[in-house]
Amino acid sequence: KSVYITEFETDFAPDDSHQSVVKFSPNGLYLATGGQDGKVRIWQIVVPDESTEDSFKKAFKVNEVATLDGHTGCISGISWHSSNTKLLSCAKDGTCFLWSLDKKGKKTQWKKCGKLGLAGELSIQTQQKQSNRGKFIYRACHFHELSSDHFELLTLQTPARGSSYLTKWQYSSDTKSITELTSLVIKDTILCSMATNLRYIACGSSDGQLFLYSYRELLAIKTIAAHYLPSTGIAFLPRSQSSNNVEDNDKDGEYHDELTILSGSADYSIYLISGISPSKTETCAFSESRIYPGHGTRLIRKDGTTHILLNSKCKSLFLQRKKPAKIVWTLGWRRMNKKLRVEEVTRRRARKTTKIQRAIVGVSVDELKKKRNQKPAVRAAARDAALKEAKDRSKAKKHDKTPVNKAIKNAPKGNLKKGGNRGAI
Template identity: 30%
Template sequence: MATCIGETDFPPYVIKCMNDTHFLVAGGGGESKTGVPNALEIFEVELGSSGIAIQSKCRFNTDNGDDQSAIMNAALRYDGKEYLMAASKNERCQMYQMNKTVKSLIAQTMGRDDEEKEEKGKESKEDEVTLRKRKKKSSESNGKKKSGAPPGRQLVHFDVKRLQSVQTDFSPTDSSQNAVCFSPNGMYFVTGGVDGHIRMWTYPTIEKVYDIEAHSKDIEDIMISPLGNKLITISRDQKAYVWNTKDGSKMCELEWEECADHKSYRFGSCRYAFLNGDVSNSTMFTTHTPHIQKKGRQPSYITKWNSHKFTIDKTVCTGDDILSALAVSHSGYYVGVGTMSGSVGIYVTFSLQKVKWVDNAHSIFITGLSFIPMTRNSRRVVGDKDAAVLSLSADKKIGLVTVTRSGEYPAFLMFLGVLILIMLIFTLFAYFGMDF
């Protein structure tokens, strides 16, 4: 089952893992004037006395003057020094910069000890050394007793700064940016929205590179390939195209005819996965949902594509629940989906074999998924797992779903195995007429 590790006080629509223990959430009540805030909040996943929980590290009000819209979609990148987020604010793309600061609690404690010693100035040099050692040991011992934190614990904080914005959608009615994606090198980003145009922009100068009328209806998702040379667009016109990012020329259309009623389906989302950081070894995934709601069974699908030939490798049915979210793990081994009923599923990228499905992980539709990078730090918190995905929903709750590592088995399976073994032993003893 899914674990609820926290919640927000605003409807969340965006979730992005920043590193192995921190993630951001964005959303809000929009312009409804109901008192529900529009905000961006950064959390840390930690292991407390009562289990896995989250702690807020930074909160930023995203309202800006007359603009009181909520962030509905965003792209995040890290250049090794700071985080940059491009977020939708109605018809505009708003840039945010997030800087991480780290302070050592032990260093602060030692600094205070040194100041105290200088003020006293009466002990001999030998006594000062002895006193410093005693205080350091005492400080570390007290810290362990109070918080359980190891020596060298760090205090992390984030500062958020609002940067420039640019209008990216020009629909005469209900204009809105629906999708945004950074290039792998961070030198440009691409936007799409209600007017069906894709627009490429330079960063940080925010100059338009090209503007292409790509679709006849709203663009719903955009994804740039790991090598940065191809761009995928998905639209409500039931089309999905591949573009050359250099000049904006159309390369091909994605053809999907994987079910008998395929003409009544449309593309939902698109994501790339690449194994262990090898961008040349990438695979593409798309979701497919009914375009028109009908009575009776209407399953959804997830498809794996050859990212070089753009041919279909495999398609699997995920059930009758409409898919609402898609994400891939940082290792490239897992792909996750969220549904309109609030369920979460995890599949192996190689075979699209389902390894985990949690019904009703949330009480309402999933708005976003993000895999936690599995490192030594993250495994200290979530356990020795193969994968861990954070789920976000309109119910304002943040969930966690994990995948058990190979060779690790749930307690009930171990109990069942022991029970079967005991029954076999009894059967053998009875067969040979042996008494206990």
């Protein structure tokens, strides 16, 4: 097939007009653009099937469906919802808006249905004002869909110098409000780009490194040195669709995992990173905190036992034989004082019991089965008959005993000596 290139203007800023974000809708029918003028525009593109370049340019059509006006700075991020009826946008003026497509009869109109907090006004950011310099801006924003009706929002905020903040937000359709769930601080690092999928978050920093986090816990998984200059764009490679060609399936097989990342940088380099395995973490023997690769000290005793400690403070307290349950900042103290939610899962071994019926001396197995299967009424009648028979037998024994002569029994005993009359003639 022939490839034809055409162009059309999407940003109308009077000074330094440029386009910064371009995103196609999931159904491929619409294109959302954002640039220097601070407006998000939604376009409907008609791509013709023409054989020549001139006929292609004549048949190519672009219609501006909507203009979303609300930002005053350059647009830095756009994200589509899978339903094609919601859009999330953020800008360098510190604002982030949620837009929704309202349908009233035959008319459709895009409206603002939610607003996130201004960049730099998070509770954790106010506590770290001294370590951050410059104005906070939104770098990127993404939808994270948990189900068809429920979704979360993920944003990236950075100052001019200092730390970066990954924040998860929850949207309530009833109250149409957006609340902060949790935030992760990446200390002394400026992140420039962000991508997400169902399980992971990938970020590119100003020094060219790539950071990988788990979405659920916001825990660091891997740090990769990739570029020499800031990372300008990053994306997870989608799972490739299987084709009929066996050779193509073999080539695409190594990119079927969820940790294949495509990263671009200002140094004109593009890297495809695959085969990432999450780093193994250790647990501190004193504080029970998580120890990531490259951190902690390993203590080996004379008997060969190994203990991994987080830092010199934990090592000193461990060698002093201090009890972690008496130190406030350890997990042992928190667990003892019920400050930590502990979920214990106990598995019971299922044992299969097989019953074997054995014969008793004098009673066969068949007779035991008959007695076991007897009805309660029959069993009660048999029991009463057996009791009656036992009572009759005891009465007969009493009558069969020989009578005792009462005269002999009651006769007085004489005063006879045991030895008799010794020496009698």
